[in-house]
Amino acid sequence: MEFFERFAIPHPSAPIYASMVAIALTIVAIIAGLTYFKKWGYLWREWLTTVDHKRIGIMYLISALLMLFRGGVDALMMRAQLAVPDNKLLDAQHYNEVFTTHGVVMIIFMAMPFIMALMNFVVPLQIGARDVAFPRLNALSFWLFFMGAMLFNISFVVGGSPDAGWTSYFPLAGNEFSTSVGSNYYMIAIQIAGLGTLMTGINFITTIFKMRAPGMTLMKMPMFTWSALITNAIIVFAFPVLTVALAMGTMDRLFGTHFFTTNNGGMDMLWANLFWVWGHPEVYILILPAFGIYSEVISTFARRNLYGYKSMVVSMVLISFMSFLVWVHHFFTMGQGALTNSIFSITTMAIAVPTGIKIFNWLFTLYKGKIEITTPMLYALLFIPLFTIGGVTGVMLGMSAADYQYHNTMFLVAHFHMVIIPGVVFAMLAGLTYWWPKMFGFMLNERLGKLAAWVIGISTLVAFMPMFFSGLDGQARRMYTYSASTGFGPLNMISFVGAIGLAVGFAIIVYNVYYSVRYASRDIGADPWNARTLEWATHSPVPEYNFAIVPHVKSAEALWDAKKKRHILFQGDYEKIHMPNNSGVPFIMSSIFFVWGFAMIFSMWAVAIIATIGIFACMAHRSVEIDHGRYISVRKIEETETKLRGAK
Amino acid sequence: MSLIFTIFTVLTGCEPLLVLDPKGPQAQVQANDIKTSIIIMSFIVIAVFTILAIMLFKYRASKQNKDYEPPHIEGNVWVETICVGIPIIIVAFLSFMSVKSNYAVEAAPNGYGNKEPLVIYAASSNWKWHFSYPEEKIETVNYVYIPTDRPVEFKLYSYGPITSFWIPQLAGQKYAMADMVNTLHLAADVPGEYMGRNANFSGKGFAENTFNVKAMPQKEFDEWVDEVKDTAKPLTEEKFTELLEPGHLGQSTYTGTHLGFMPPPEGENGGHNHGSNGGDKNMEQHQPNETDSKTEHEHH
Numbered sequence: 001m002e003f004f005e006r007f008a009i010p011h012p013s014a015p016i017y018a019s020m021v022a023i024a025l026t027i028v029a030i031i032a033g034l035t036y037f038k039k040w041g042y043l044w045r046e047w048l049t050t051v052d053h054k055r056i057g058i059m060y061l062i063s064a065l066l067m068l069f070r071g072g073v074d075a076l077m078m079r080a081q082l083a084v085p086d087n088k089l090l091d092a093q094h095y096n097e098v099f100t101t102h103g104v105v106m107i108i109f110m111a112m113p114f115i116m117a118l119m120n121f122v123v124p125l126q127i128g129a130r131d132v133a134f135p136r137l138n139a140l141s142f143w144l145f146f147m148g149a150m151l152f153n154i155s156f157v158v159g160g161s162p163d164a165g166w167t168s169y170f171p172l173a174g175n176e177f178s179t180s181v182g183s184n185y186y187m188i189a190i191q192i193a194g195l196g197t198l199m200t201g202i203n204f205i206t207t208i209f210k211m212r213a214p215g216m217t218l219m220k221m222p223m224f225t226w227s228a229l230i231t232n233a234i235i236v237f238a239f240p241v242l243t244v245a246l247a248m249g250t251m252d253r254l255f256g257t258h259f260f261t262t263n264n265g266g267m268d269m270l271w272a273n274l275f276w277v278w279g280h281p282e283v284y285i286l287i288l289p290a291f292g293i294y295s296e297v298i299s300t301f302a303r304r305n306l307y308g309y310k311s312m313v314v315s316m317v318l319i320s321f322m323s324f325l326v327w328v329h330h331f332f333t334m335g336q337g338a339l340t341n342s343i344f345s346i347t348t349m350a351i352a353v354p355t356g357i358k359i360f361n362w363l364f365t366l367y368k369g370k371i372e373i374t375t376p377m378l379y380a381l382l383f384i385p386l387f388t389i390g391g392v393t394g395v396m397l398g399m400s401a402a403d404y405q406y407h408n409t410m411f412l413v414a415h416f417h418m419v420i421i422p423g424v425v426f427a428m429l430a431g432l433t434y435w436w437p438k439m440f441g442f443m444l445n446e447r448l449g450k451l452a453a454w455v456i457g458i459s460t461l462v463a464f465m466p467m468f469f470s471g472l473d474g475q476a477r478r479m480y481t482y483s484a485s486t487g488f489g490p491l492n493m494i495s496f497v498g499a500i501g502l503a504v505g506f507a508i509i510v511y512n513v514y515y516s517v518r519y520a521s522r523d524i525g526a527d528p529w530n531a532r533t534l535e536w537a538t539h540s541p542v543p544e545y546n547f548a549i550v551p552h553v554k555s556a557e558a559l560w561d562a563k564k565k566r567h568i569l570f571q572g573d574y575e576k577i578h579m580p581n582n583s584g585v586p587f588i589m590s591s592i593f594f595v596w597g598f599a600m601i602f603s604m605w606a607v608a609i610i611a612t613i614g615i616f617a618c619m620a621h622r623s624v625e626i627d628h629g630r631y632i633s634v635r636k637i638e639e640t641e642t643k644l645r646g647a648k
Numbered sequence: 649m650s651l652i653f654t655i656f657t658v659l660t661g662c663e664p665l666l667v668l669d670p671k672g673p674q675a676q677v678q679a680n681d682i683k684t685s686i687i688i689m690s691f692i693v694i695a696v697f698t699i700l701a702i703m704l705f706k707y708r709a710s711k712q713n714k715d716y717e718p719p720h721i722e723g724n725v726w727v728e729t730i731c732v733g734i735p736i737i738i739v740a741f742l743s744f745m746s747v748k749s750n751y752a753v754e755a756a757p758n759g760y761g762n763k764e765p766l767v768i769y770a771a772s773s774n775w776k777w778h779f780s781y782p783e784e785k786i787e788t789v790n791y792v793y794i795p796t797d798r799p800v801e802f803k804l805y806s807y808g809p810i811t812s813f814w815i816p817q818l819a820g821q822k823y824a825m826a827d828m829v830n831t832l833h834l835a836a837d838v839p840g841e842y843m844g845r846n847a848n849f850s851g852k853g854f855a856e857n858t859f860n861v862k863a864m865p866q867k868e869f870d871e872w873v874d875e876v877k878d879t880a881k882p883l884t885e886e887k888f889t890e891l892l893e894p895g896h897l898g899q900s901t902y903t904g905t906h907l908g909f910m911p912p913p914e915g916e917n918g919g920h921n922h923g924s925n926g927g928d929k930n931m932e933q934h935q936p937n938e939t940d941s942k943t944e945h946e947h948h
Binding site for chain 2 (some may be wrong): 015018092093096154160163164165169171172177197244262267268269272301302304305307308309310311331333334335337338341342345346349350352353355357359360361363364366367368369371372373381384388389392393395396398400401402404405407408409469472474476477480481482487504
């Protein structure tokens, strides 16, 4: 029995037992369903072993939406707990676990895969490529992320969730103050997912540099591809820092090293520095692809070319560079003195300049346009004002002396939610709606889509504006309760109402998917939005080889040229197409990583060693395997093309 | 914006927000920065909102001819110069303000002539605050009395996780850590009771990790010190170790301080080699300059 005791929840409660039952039932239902409908083979052949960037994108998307649900439930629990003073809904321990997992899930397991989903699906199409540079590595990236996410999510039913905040500051996250395995989950699960992200970074940089269609010079790339390139460059520079920091944290927790402890030469401030050297660029890893999506959407629905293409590119490059020079603003209050704070205060506020350029460029893209307010465009138009509020409060936080008053308060929480929700989440919803017809061959309902956008837009304001005020009134973040005498009650109640509004908005989106699956027309053609870039030049849904003939490009708006300037995209005849073979190794290797992670978390060394051998065996297999891919014959291409054209 | 502001001000019961109701020079500097930046930022917000509204009003598809074809516009040097120039001017101004304020809040508060600052050591432990007055040789738990119209220097450190010492109406916060002593300068101009708390998440008891601050004229403060010396029990090492146990305590008062037998992590090594395992043998080697350890040991 002693062996199993370690898996017990240190702090159980009724909802956790209920979730255990729900998880068990869901797993049984999935297994039973797959068996009953004889879908095991289909699942393995078409999804688990796929190396197709489009399918990997869709799997990222499904995972991101599941995690959005998980993180959203966490958010609702927090807002409900704080809605009234002295609430007893959650106790301190539960609240601490909930806000920790909310942060980790939303940033690392929701926003990141959502971005990966859209990058995976769209970037190869936008540059006229057949797949990414390393398709199998791409599958490995996804499965590592997926296993990391699953590992993190079982923490609340096996062994206990991390409870030291998503920033996991030491010494609080060290063995002395976090005795459960929760923080092990944090260190290991994020490590596994992070390895996947790092591989994605290498993969996409190579893809964008080496696989663009003929004629597409760097300055003729669509803006979303530009944003993806820069994002992946940031990933390659920032994620190794996280990898190292997590490895050091793991060693502190499991092997008794003293990197971040407060005795024997360790230094807790080192963790804070390493975390934010990764953490601040991470913010731009999230926001830059979002900027790319807005650029595409605003240009498409203003029916105009993007204003200031060059300054858009330059500002993104500047932002990516400066994102590495501001990390200290996350702890102005750590005591590094006036000079250091002054330097980082200036670099922080300076980032507002390139960001401002982008805002103005979007506004001027509307100038003399023919603005059509579709659902994606509505998100973009809601983004501009809301993000401006989030952005200017960021500049205020950058003033280090004043930051002594904002730091660790609800003001900060309001700021980053007003940046991340309009900035990242709206962009992801806009991108999802925009590229949905390309992914699935039908459009989401516009009425429901716009309704959801309005509900989410207004609820964001209702949920987060009050926090600016409660923060200035002295409400620290991460407090599980407060007394009535503080006067925080009414403001927190408004926030709770906003949180419910956000939940309603997301529920409308779910209903919209259901409704559109059932009722939407499948006869929408390849280019339902009258868009401007290459991904709309191929069929919806996209055939596995993307383009039957590799397109030729003359500007950043290749499809628009074809439509308006008689530019011929597809020149020449069909030729046989070289495609990569599917492989089960990424899935198997990632599953072994899951076992390895689980074993590490619970210090089961024998299992961990066997799993490590398994991981290396998978890599060795890849080294000796001979796989030259396969060819799709001209006849097969002709058949597919005829069939897809017939569907119009 | 101003409408929203009004609504929220009414909702918060017309009481001024704590941070914007400063009672000392350091908090005053910060409140001024906050108010000035809110005003400047409001202009930017209004500018963006206005341009957006104009664009949406004028260039909606529904307002235009069916065959209107939007032109191709690359960009305009002048427009882009303005869009870069104005933000640079604003950021430069704010940077100037920020740097000036940094040096102001990191130094002894202005305007008290050459009054000697009162030094108070504030140490956090899960989930309490210990205040030691090395000169007065007294110690309090979870409350602190300070004289008005005199600079106060808080020396911050922690027996445990990183915490953040924050009295919103007197000064912004600063971290208290186990391996380094931070200095927070402040002063109170107005006698009164102020809310103080740990603002940095430090585990289970974080929400209740608060303390009371009472500012009073120097004369009253001196009387209080004398009274404590007459009535309070001495702080022994055993007692202090007991106080450090994780949990919540009410307020209490002692004569003598813990600085002698459990010195703060300051000095040449910045204390990086010591930790929260108070009472460690090697910690005895470093004695803080401010404390006369002999008198301390008399209490043992």
